[in-house]
Amino acid sequence: MNKIDLGWHSFFEKAFQPYQNEDGWVAGRVSLEHKHMYRVQTESGEMLAEISGKMRHNALRREDYPAVGDWVVLSLREGEQRAVIHAVLPRRSKFSRKVAGQVTEEQIVATNVDTVFLVSALNQDFNVRRIERYLVLAWESGANPVIVLSKADLCENPDELAEEVAAVAIGVPIHIISSAEHRGLDALARYITQGQTVALLGSSGVGKSTLVNHIYGRDILNIGDIRADDDKGKHTTTHRELILLPDGGILIDTPGMRELQLWSASEGLSTSFQDIEEVAEQCFFQDCKHENEPKCAVKAALDTGTLAAERFQSYVKLQKELAYLARKEDKGLQAAEKAKWKKIHQSLKSQPHR
Ligand SMILES: Nc1nc2c(ncn2[C@@H]2O[C@H](COP(=O)(O)OP(=O)(O)O)[C@@H](O)[C@H]2O)c(=O)[nH]1
Numbered sequence: 281m282n283k284i285d286l287g288w289h290s291f292f293e294k295a296f297q298p299y300q301n302e303d304g305w306v307a308g309r310v311s312l313e314h315k316h317m318y319r320v321q322t323e324s325g326e327m328l329a330e331i332s333g334k335m336r337h338n339a340l341r342r343e344d345y346p347a348v349g350d351w352v353v354l355s356l357r358e359g360e361q362r363a364v365i366h367a368v369l370p371r372r373s374k375f376s377r378k379v380a381g382q383v384t385e386e387q388i389v390a391t392n393v394d395t396v397f398l399v400s401a402l403n404q405d406f407n408v409r410r411i412e413r414y415l416v417l418a419w420e421s422g423a424n425p426v427i428v429l430s431k432a433d434l435c436e437n438p439d440e441l442a443e444e445v446a447a448v449a450i451g452v453p454i455h456i457i458s459s460a461e462h463r464g465l466d467a468l469a470r471y472i473t474q475g476q477t478v479a480l481l482g483s484s485g486v487g488k489s490t491l492v493n494h495i496y497g498r499d500i501l502n503i504g505d506i507r508a509d510d511d512k513g514k515h516t517t518t519h520r521e522l523i524l525l526p527d528g529g530i531l532i533d534t535p536g537m538r539e540l541q542l543w544s545a546s547e548g549l550s551t552s553f554q555d556i557e558e559v560a561e562q563c564f565f566q567d568c569k570h571e572n573e574p575k576c577a578v579k580a581a582l583d584t585g586t587l588a589a590e591r592f593q594s595y596v597k598l599q600k601e602l603a604y605l606a607r608k609e610d611k612g613l614q615a616a617e618k619a620k621w622k623k624i625h626q627s628l629k630s631q632p633h634r
Pocket residue numbers: 430431432433434457458459460461482483484485486487488489490491502503504505506511512513514515516517536
């Protein structure tokens with residue numbers, strides 16, 4: 281396996297330069313994350329790797345640790361399929377969400393992704409607002425979003441629903457597919473060429489793993505079996521996994537996310553809701569909240585119906601969520617900074633006096 285097939289790029293080549301004179305140090309790509317262990321793909325094969333003590337010591341935040349899709353700097357242990365990770369190379373893109381639950385912490389879903397397939401099933405779970413939410417994070421990630429509407433075989437009017445999506449996903453390609461009927465899959469192939477990384481994101485049960493198997497041409501992932509009363513399937517994918525396709529191209533299958541909570545994404549919000557932000561530029565007051573201000577262009581657009589009320593509500597809601605997150609994150613950063621200094625003071629104290 282050569283590095284190009286693994287997604288190597290001149291960007292990483294440059295970032296790796298400071299390490300290339302170290303004896304036996306190579307670059308590898310993280311394909312699976314275990315607890316404290318990583319499965320890494322290299323030119324000399326697949327191996328298990330641990331991060332070095334120094335790296336662990338210096339790591340402060342989630343983003344300082346490797347994630348699936350990362351290129352890392354490794355030293356190989358002679359004669360063993362084991363390695364030590366010394367650094368994470370800078371990321372070209374990073375898809376993050378907030379960890380589930382109350383904790384304000386980043387969860388990195390996948391990195392160095394060229395294209396994200398945002399997969400939604402065309403069944404009773406179909407929800408335009410959820411797609412909007414995914415789009416915000418996808419735009420923020422730096423990867424190109426593509427919307428994949430799956431299970432078309434279960435839907436009477438896929439084109440109508442695709443149009444609804446098009447109205448909230450301006451300029452984003454939309455593909456209608458059915459793995460069951462092998463419909464629309466060829467159109468996806470053009471995104472998955474040699475060295476290109478595509479991550480599949482979407483709620484549990486929408487058919488991501490099934491799609492990976494169809495693209496691969498063989499059942500390499502477990503599929504959630506259909507429960508008697510619906511077609512959602514069991515939650516079988518529990519980890520993120522990078523898969524190398526036989527004809528080149530790299531897929532990252534991610535676990536289903538029941539709730540997708542935003543992680544800092546102000547640019548992603550602006551890109552996703554460009555239509556609204558453009559209208560808002562016409563408001564009389566620059567800091568218009570579009571509530572009761574006079575000469576509010578957004579209100580006018582809502583009144584005439586050129587802007588859909590649901591879309592505006594969704595925008596306001598996501599904006600509030602981001603603002604709330606930013607306040608909490610700020611506090612979290614302060615705490616991390618404090619902890620770091622405490623660590624430094626302690627290590628100074630424990631050094632013998634000279
Ligand atoms: N009817 C129909 N069912 C599908 C299709 N693709 C996947 N499924 C079923 O949906 C369930 C969940 O699929 P899975 O790939 O595990 O979803 P994931 O959680 O997104 O990875 C399984 O029972 C699949 O057989 C499709 O195109 N049509």
